[in-house]
Each structure stands twice: as C-alpha cells, then as structure tokens.
Amino acid sequence: MRNRARIMIPLVAAGLLATACTGGGSTPTPPASQPQSQGAAAPANPDQLPRAETLYTTGTQWGPPANYNPIREWDSAVGTKGLVYETLFHYDTTAAKLTPWLAESGSWTDDSTYQVKLRQGVKWSDGQPLTAKDVVFSFELGKMETIPYHNLWTWLKSVEAVDDQTVKFTFSKANYQQWDFNLYSRSIVPEHIWKGRSEKEVLDGVNENPVGTGAYKFISKDQDRVVLQRRDDWWGKTALNMEPKPRYIVDIATPSNEVALAMLMQKNLDLSNNFLPGVANLVKGNFGLTTYYTEPPYHLSANTAWLVPNNTKKPMDDPAFRKALASSIDVGKIVESVYGNLVKASSPTGLLPQWEQFVDQNVVSKSGFTFDAANAKKLLADAGYKDTDGDGFVENKDGSKMSLTLIVPSGWTDWMESARSIAASAKTAGIQITPDFPDFNALVEKRAKGDYDLLINNERQLSNSPYTYYEYMFQLPIQKQQNTVNFARYENKQAWELVQQLDQVKTDDIEGMKKIISQLQQIHLDDMPVIPLWYNGLWAQSSTSVWKNWPAAAGSAPKTGAVMWRNWLELGGFESLTQLQPSGS
Amino acid sequence: MRRYFGRKLLIYGLTFFVAVTVNWMIPRFMPGDPVASMVARANVTRPEAVAAMQAYYNNLFGFDQPLWQQYLNFWAALFRGDFGLSIWLFPTPVADVITAAVPYTLGLIIPSVLLSWVVGNWFGAYAARRKLLDNTVLPIGYVLTATPYMWLAVLLAWGLGVLAGLFPVAGGYSFSLRPNWSWDFFLDLLHHWTLPFLSLFLVALGGWAIGMRNMIIYELESDYSTYLAALGAPARLIRRYAFRNAVLPQVTGLALQLGVIVAGALVTEIVFAYPGLGSLILNAIKNKDFFLLQGTFLFIVLGVLIANFIIDIVYVVVDPRTRAGMAGANA
Numbered sequence: 001m002r003n004r005a006r007i008m009i010p011l012v013a014a015g016l017l018a019t020a021c022t023g024g025g026s027t028p029t030p031p032a033s034q035p036q037s038q039g040a041a042a043p044a045n046p047d048q049l050p051r052a053e054t055l056y057t058t059g060t061q062w063g064p065p066a067n068y069n070p071i072r073e074w075d076s077a078v079g080t081k082g083l084v085y086e087t088l089f090h091y092d093t094t095a096a097k098l099t100p101w102l103a104e105s106g107s108w109t110d111d112s113t114y115q116v117k118l119r120q121g122v123k124w125s126d127g128q129p130l131t132a133k134d135v136v137f138s139f140e141l142g143k144m145e146t147i148p149y150h151n152l153w154t155w156l157k158s159v160e161a162v163d164d165q166t167v168k169f170t171f172s173k174a175n176y177q178q179w180d181f182n183l184y185s186r187s188i189v190p191e192h193i194w195k196g197r198s199e200k201e202v203l204d205g206v207n208e209n210p211v212g213t214g215a216y217k218f219i220s221k222d223q224d225r226v227v228l229q230r231r232d233d234w235w236g237k238t239a240l241n242m243e244p245k246p247r248y249i250v251d252i253a254t255p256s257n258e259v260a261l262a263m264l265m266q267k268n269l270d271l272s273n274n275f276l277p278g279v280a281n282l283v284k285g286n287f288g289l290t291t292y293y294t295e296p297p298y299h300l301s302a303n304t305a306w307l308v309p310n311n312t313k314k315p316m317d318d319p320a321f322r323k324a325l326a327s328s329i330d331v332g333k334i335v336e337s338v339y340g341n342l343v344k345a346s347s348p349t350g351l352l353p354q355w356e357q358f359v360d361q362n363v364v365s366k367s368g369f370t371f372d373a374a375n376a377k378k379l380l381a382d383a384g385y386k387d388t389d390g391d392g393f394v395e396n397k398d399g400s401k402m403s404l405t406l407i408v409p410s411g412w413t414d415w416m417e418s419a420r421s422i423a424a425s426a427k428t429a430g431i432q433i434t435p436d437f438p439d440f441n442a443l444v445e446k447r448a449k450g451d452y453d454l455l456i457n458n459e460r461q462l463s464n465s466p467y468t469y470y471e472y473m474f475q476l477p478i479q480k481q482q483n484t485v486n487f488a489r490y491e492n493k494q495a496w497e498l499v500q501q502l503d504q505v506k507t508d509d510i511e512g513m514k515k516i517i518s519q520l521q522q523i524h525l526d527d528m529p530v531i532p533l534w535y536n537g538l539w540a541q542s543s544t545s546v547w548k549n550w551p552a553a554a555g556s557a558p559k560t561g562a563v564m565w566r567n568w569l570e571l572g573g574f575e576s577l578t579q580l581q582p583s584g585s
Numbered sequence: 586m587r588r589y590f591g592r593k594l595l596i597y598g599l600t601f602f603v604a605v606t607v608n609w610m611i612p613r614f615m616p617g618d619p620v621a622s623m624v625a626r627a628n629v630t631r632p633e634a635v636a637a638m639q640a641y642y643n644n645l646f647g648f649d650q651p652l653w654q655q656y657l658n659f660w661a662a663l664f665r666g667d668f669g670l671s672i673w674l675f676p677t678p679v680a681d682v683i684t685a686a687v688p689y690t691l692g693l694i695i696p697s698v699l700l701s702w703v704v705g706n707w708f709g710a711y712a713a714r715r716k717l718l719d720n721t722v723l724p725i726g727y728v729l730t731a732t733p734y735m736w737l738a739v740l741l742a743w744g745l746g747v748l749a750g751l752f753p754v755a756g757g758y759s760f761s762l763r764p765n766w767s768w769d770f771f772l773d774l775l776h777h778w779t780l781p782f783l784s785l786f787l788v789a790l791g792g793w794a795i796g797m798r799n800m801i802i803y804e805l806e807s808d809y810s811t812y813l814a815a816l817g818a819p820a821r822l823i824r825r826y827a828f829r830n831a832v833l834p835q836v837t838g839l840a841l842q843l844g845v846i847v848a849g850a851l852v853t854e855i856v857f858a859y860p861g862l863g864s865l866i867l868n869a870i871k872n873k874d875f876f877l878l879q880g881t882f883l884f885i886v887l888g889v890l891i892a893n894f895i896i897d898i899v900y901v902v903v904d905p906r907t908r909a910g911m912a913g914a915n916a
Contacts, residue, residue, distance in 0.1 A: 441617025
C-alpha cells in the first residue's frame with residue numbers, strides 16, 4: 001500500500017493541480033513543517049520528522065539507495081556500515097589507535113595468534129545476542145572468492161570461537177598492519193540470518209531488512225533519500241556511555257554540489273560532505289556555516305592527490321626526468337588559484353598530516369623536492385634532455401619530439417583546472433604537457449591497461465598505517481590490468497620487499513615502522529615513481545542552525561571528522577554524531 | 586480508417602524498432618568498460634580478486650557473449666518484460682528504478698505540456714489584434730520561448746528558492762516527511778512540484794502563444810474571414826472560425842515538440858534535484874549503465890510514440906479533412 005501510495009501521489013497531485021489552476025501561477029501554501037513540540041514522545045513510525053531531532057546530511061550518495069549489504073562497502077546505502085552494522089573496532093585518527101567497539105579488547109597472544117574478547121550484552125536488532133560465532137561467520141564469508149576481503153585468507157589460517165565471547169584468529173603469516181585495517185573495516189553480520197546465503201546472495205544481495213548491532217535502523221527510503229531512526233536499546237548507551245544525538249538521520253542524494261549549497265543556505269541541511277569551492281567566503285560571512293578550521297585549509301585532510309607518470313613509457317621511465325617533472329610543478333599556485341586554499345600542498349613524501357611522525361625529516365631535507373623551475377631546467381639538462389629544435393620544449397634523448405598528455409576525468413572541474421595549471425608550469429621548465437579530459441570510465445580503462453602518459457589519482461584514503469600508501473606505490477607483480485594500486489607500473493623488488501616487511505611490523509612498534517618507512521621514503525624520493533601534489537580535504541560544511549558542537553580545531557570541540565562517507569564512520573564519523581548538541585538548548 | 590491506422594501503426598512499429606536498436610547500440614559504442622569501473626569502485630586490492638569479480642560480473646551481465654548474441658538476448662528479455670539489472674544501482678532491477686522515478690516525470694511533463702498548450706493557444710488567440718496585449722505578449726513570448734529550460738530553472742531556483750525562500754530547491758517532497766495520504770503531504774508535494782513545473786510551463790507557453798497569435802492573424806486576413814465580415818457576422822464568430830483553423834497546425838506542432846519538451850524536462854529535473862528520470866539518465870551515462878540507459882530511453886521512446894499516436898487520433902477527430910481523405914481512399 002505504501003509503495004502504491006508513493007507512485008500514485010505525484011500523478012494525483014499533478015492532475016488535481018492541473019484542474020484547479022488554469023493560470024499555472026498559483027502557489028500552494030507551504031506546509032507547517034516548522035518546529036513541533038519536542039516534549040511529546042516520538043511515535044515509532046512518524047510521518048513527519050521533528051526538525052529539532054533530525055540530522056540532514058548529504059555528499060555521499062548520488063542516486064537512489066541501491067542496497068543495504070554491508071559486504072558491498074563501496075555502494076551500500078549510507079550508514080549501512082557504521083550506523084546499522086558495526087565493526088570489531090573503530091580507529092581514532094587523532095590518537096592513532098584502535099578503539100574497541102564490538103570487541104571489548106583484542107591482543108596478540110603470540111606472534112601469529114590474535115584473540116578478540118567480545119562485549120557482553122550486545123544484541124542484534126532482532127533481539128538475538130551477538131556471539132563469537134557471528135564473528136567467525138563474518139570473517140569466513142571472505143573465503144568466497146568474489147568477496148572483497150577474500151585475500152585475507154591467503155595469510156589467515158583459521159578463525160575459531162573459543163567460547164561465546166572469545167574469538168581466536170590464527171595466521172599463517174601475520175600481517176599486523178593489514179590486520180588492524182581489517183579489524184576496523186569488516187562488518188560483523190548475524191550468522192542466524194545470513195547462514196545459508198549463497199555466494200551470489202552475499203555479494204549481490206540487496207539485504208532488504210538489515211539486522212545489525214548498530215545505533216540506527218533504516219525506517220524508509222526513496223529515490224533521493226534514506227531515513228534512519230535511532231535504536232534506543234543500542235548496547236553502546238550503557239557499554240560505551242555514548243549516544244548519537246539525532247533521533248533521525250535523513251541522508252539526501254543530491255545530484256550536484258550546487259543543490260547541496262542551495263540547501264545549506266536554506267538551512268534545510270545540517271552537514272554537507274560535498275566539495276563546495278566558495279565555502280571560504282561562506283564560513284567568513286555570517287551564514288551559520290562552520291568547517292573544521294576557520295582558516296585555510298578549512299578541512300581536515302582525507303587523501304593525497306598524486307600525479308602518476310606511466311613508468312613504462314619514455315621519458316617517464318627515467319627517474320631523472322620524473323624528478324625534474326616533480327620540481328617543475330607549482331603546487332602552491334594550484335592550491336591558491338584552483339582551490340582557493342581549500343586544500344594543502346603535500347609534503348614531498350605524500351604522507352598525510354596525520355602520519356607526520358613517520359616522515360623522516362633527514363631523508364626529506366636530503367632528497368626532497370620543492371617547486372623550482374630553474375632547478376627543473378637544470379635537472380633536465382643534466383639528464384640529457386635538450387631543446388634541439390628551439391621551440392621552447394625539450395626533446396627526448398633520441399631527439400624525437402616529446403609531447404605528453406595528462407588525463408583527468410571530464411567534468412571534474414577542479415582537477416581539470418589543476419591539469420591546466422600543471423601544464424602551464426611544466427611549460428616554463430620546458431616540458432610539453434597537454435591536458436586531456438576523457439570520460440571517467442574511459443580513463444579507468446586506460447589507467448588499468450597502462451595506456452596513458454600522466455594522470456592524477458587520489459584513491460587511497462587515510463587509514464591506520466602508511467602501509468596502505470606504500471602498498472599503493474610499490475605493489476608487485478605488475479599485472480596486465482592494474483586496477484587499484486601501482487598505476488604507475490613502477491617495478492622495484494627491493495621496495496616491495498620492504499613494504500611486505502613493514503606489514504609484518506607490529507602496529508605498536510612505531511620505531512620499527514619508522515625504520516622501514518624511512519627507507520621506503522628514500523626510495524620514493526630517489527626514484528619518484530609517483531609525485532605527490534596536494535591533500536584533498538575531508539569536505540565537511542555544517543550548519544549551526546539546528547545542531548551545534550561540530551568538530552573544530554579550536555577550543556574543546558570534538559577533534560573527529562564530521563563525515564558520513566562510506567568507511568569513514570569508523571574513523572570518527574560516528575563519534576562526531578555523539579558529540580552534537582541541539583542548537584536550541 | 587483501418588488502412589490509415591494500419592499504416593500509422595506500421596510506421597510507429599518501425600520507428601520503435603530502430604529507436605530501440607539505436608538505444609542498444611549507443612552505450613556500447615561509448616569508450617570504457619562498465620564492469621571494470623564497477624569493480625574499480627569496489628576498491629579491491631588483490632589483482633586475483635579483481636579478476637574473479639570481473640569475470641563474475643561479465644558473466645552476470647552477459648558481456649562475455651558475442652555482440653549479436655547480446656542483441657538477440659536483449660530483445661528476448663524485452664519481450665519477457667525483463668529490463669535487466671542496473672549496473673550503477675546494482676543489484677536493483679532497472680524496472681524498479683524506473684517505476685519509482687516515472688510518476689515524478691509524468692507528473693511534471695503531462696500537466697506542463699497540456700496546460701502550456703491550452704493556455705498558450707487561448708492566450709495567443711486572445712492577444713492577436715489587440716494592440717495593448719499584442720505589444721506586451723509578443724516580446725514576452727519571444728523571450729520565454731528563447732529561454733533554455735535549465736536557465737529559467739536556475740533563475741527560479743535561485744530567485745524564488747534561495748533568495749525569497751518561498752520554495753524548496755530540492756527533492757520531490759520535504760525531507761522531513763514520509764509518504765502518506767494526508768493533506769499536509771499532498772500540499773508539500775505540490776510545493777516541491779511548483780518550481781520545476783513553472784520552468785517547463787513558462788518556456789513552452791511563450792512558444793504556443795506566439796504561434797497561435799501569428800496563425801490567428803493569418804486566418805483573420807484570409808478570404809473566408811473577410812467574406813464573413815462582409816456578410817456582417819459578429820467579430821466573435823469570425824474569431825471562433827479562425828481559432829478552429831489556426832489550432833490545427835498547433836496540434837501538429839505539439840507532436841513535433843514533444844521530444845524537445847521531454848529533453849527539457851529531464852534537464853529541469855536535474856536542476857531541481859527532482860527525483861524523476863532526468864538524474865537517472867545523467868548518472869546512467871556517467872556510469873555506463875547500459876541497462877538503465879536502455880530502460881529509460883525505451884520508456885521515453887514509448888512515451889513519445891504513444892503521445893504522437895494519440896495526437897494522430899485527435900487529428901482525425903478535429904480535422905474533418907483527414908476523415909474525408911480516408912473516406913475517399915476507401916471509396
């Protein structure tokens with residue numbers, strides 16, 4: 001019935017109005033959607049959500065919600081993982097440590113055995129208790145070949161439930177760094193509901209009525225939104241002494257950033273995780289909008305944008321050329337003129353500010369690069385690249401013309417501008433680069449096949465360890481298709497060896513990590529397989545009209561990110577929700 | 586009569602076949618591989634896992650078969666009413682995605698097309714040869730009809746939505762509401778519907794008003810009007826005859842304009858974040874979602890063809906000459 005109502009309503013509405021007004025100019029009065037009485041207990045399934053108890057968010061979902069399947073970490077409806085399903089741990093990006101979540105504690109009992117103690121009294125939303133069996137089941141789903149974390153089972157030997165609250169993981173090869181990542185990334189699903197699902201159902205199922213342990217449940221969805229309602233019997237209320245403040249969360253799929261901006265201005269939106277270019281003016285003006293910093297770069301950093309040269313093509317196969325290219329790019333100008341200071345220029349290592357402790361300053365001061373057109377020219381000349389035909393651009397070593405193409409996806413306006421800026425500053429050093437804007441899918445295909453000269457990429461996000469960045473740079477062997485890592489097709493066995501060693505350093509052994517990372521930095525800066533450009537922000541614009549105490553750098557405000565993006569709720573996004581306060585109070 | 590409709594139906598059938606075939610071909614000629622980008626979004630690190638997923642999805646969508654086989658499968662599935670699964674909104678069936686969006690699109694297009702046509706014709710006819718009105722309607726009409734849909738939409742959204750705060754700028758109904766059969770909800774729907782409707786309505790209105798005004802002036806100057814006037818018929822009567830004759834080309838115009846209006850509606854929906862087919866098509870193209878593209882285009886092709894067919898029937902009713910012609914052909 002509800003479904004039919006949804007389909008019929010716009011039709012009936014249109015028909016009625018068509019007969020009611022002939023001029024077409026009549027303006028129906030807006031409904032009274034203004035503050036409702038707050039004291040009254042909220043009905044279980046309200047038709048109208050009280051504004052003061054509802055959080056409106058956008059910036060994650062671009063179309064109708066497609067599924068509620070936590071295994072599909074990349075396209076499930078907003079909040080599927082993080083609000084409805086939960087993980088064993090969360091990761092605190094400021095303190096750089098795991099926070100026990102469904103797990104009460106976890107520790108290595110010996111070098112290849114990890115033991116997790118679960119919390120008492122955690123219940124699924126259908127009332128069943130969470131047990132060690134659910135955890136075993138969830139991790140064993142990875143044995144299916146098409147499950148995204150299938151590779152875990154190449155180094156995980158077995159998962160056993162010791163008793164109802166204890167799970168023992170035994171490893172054939174203990175990859176400590178990756179393991180921590182898995183601990184806060186993998187959703188725990190209920191065995192009593194998921195048992196017997198085929199591989200197809202697990203990977204492709206819509207999972208229409210998700211049963212999770214999380215603080216929220218879905219109560220409705222439509223083309224352009226999902227609505228979540230808080231579960232007041234959530235275990236974390238007592239166990240963690242935490243409660244997310246909004247009773248309802250409505251996540252809106254906006255088709256463009258402009259719409260999100262307009263809604264923010266109308267105060268119909270509380271949190272926008274969109275990239276809004278002019279936000280600096282809005283924050284400074286009196287519009288009731290806040291961002292994490294009140295000055296540049298305004299946002300926390302979320303990932304690094306890299307210039308990726310194709311290491312298998314001439315002249316990008318020459319480290320000397322790549323280093324000259326790196327010094328020829330005026331990133332400061334991009335930060336200022338393209339982004340209006342919404343991003344931050346990257347360190348030569350490309351490691352995010354959150355990983356600053358791992359940057360070896362000795363290595364950087366010795367081998368790092370800075371923008372210096374004169375130096376870029378000198379490096380080119382020293383390496384044997386000369387302008388033989390006098391057109392202002394250097395030629396290849398064999399005298400043939402050098403003309404490189406830098407590709408970024410069409411429609412990504414900030415990147416398109418950046419590509420033009422890179423081409424312009426490379427020109428002063430004498431390198432000819434032409435920006436080109438293919439369709440995103442075409443770009444993905446070229447990138448995978450290694451059929452390009454230069455491209456920009458930022459697909460690696462902040463995580464628990466720089467390991468993920470070095471894996472991105474150095475992973476071997478090079479396949480016919482490089483889909484997610486090492487797009488540059490850079491081959492260095494020693495570097496990949498070191499990355500694997502890093503993986504086997506315990507995550508609390510910071511000194512041990514630093515030692516290997518310093519060597520990796522040296523290789524990176526000597527060979528420059530990929531060139532770090534700038535840090536993209538954790539775009540978060542929030543309105544203070546209904547909710548306050550948004551995360552901010554200043555004062556006692558929370559230091560977590562205000563973010564609904566997938567896989568970020570475990571990185572502090574959820575904690576931010578618990579710190580909100582109603583503006584009215 | 587039967588021959589007339591037989592011929593029409595044959596033409597429509599052919600058009601349908603060609604249009605659907607073209608719709609099937611276009612996405613497949615676009616660069617890039619939908620499965621590759623779908624798997625790329627999954628952010629799987631291990632190359633082996635990627636290969637496994639790619640093989641699995643290629644098989645699921647039938648991309649591992651030769652093209653001619655895919656084409657035949659497509660028609661076979663179509664006749665079973667199976668539009669396939671959306672790649673972008675995987676694993677939602679395309680039919681579900683479209684069913685949820687179509688009411689909004691129809692709810693916008695049908696009233697704006699019909700109302701703008703009726704009001705435009707009436708107004709154009711009324712304004713013709715009335716100096717004061719003519720001097721105002723003509724320029725305004727020209728400006729309106731030359732306005733791109735989305736531009737007017739952006740102006741309305743900014744002016745009446747953001748600055749004046751009278752109307753919402755996004756969504757099919759308030760984000761604080763859940764669908765239900767209440768008066769509040771109904772008003773809210775209308776409230777969200779008004780701006781997108783207005784931008785479609787106003788642009789089309791200008792065109793029809795100008796067309797009608799010109800036709801009426803032409804008809805009023807034709808021999809039969811002069812003759813009627815000489816006979817001493819009242820001006821009202823003459824105008825009524827002129828109107829009847831002038832409306833015929835407008836009916837043809839409506840049939841010709843339908844496609845343009847549908848295209849305009851899709852863009853308008855995107856501007857207002859209205860949950861119709863518009864943003865679906867945009868995203869289907871961006872994500873190379875073959876099946877969603879096929880489905881939405883099929884729906885549009887069908888819609889435009891059906892509307893044209895209805896206009897054909899209307900033509901038979903309003904223009905006695907068509908009937909006379911058919912009778913002559915039968916005789």
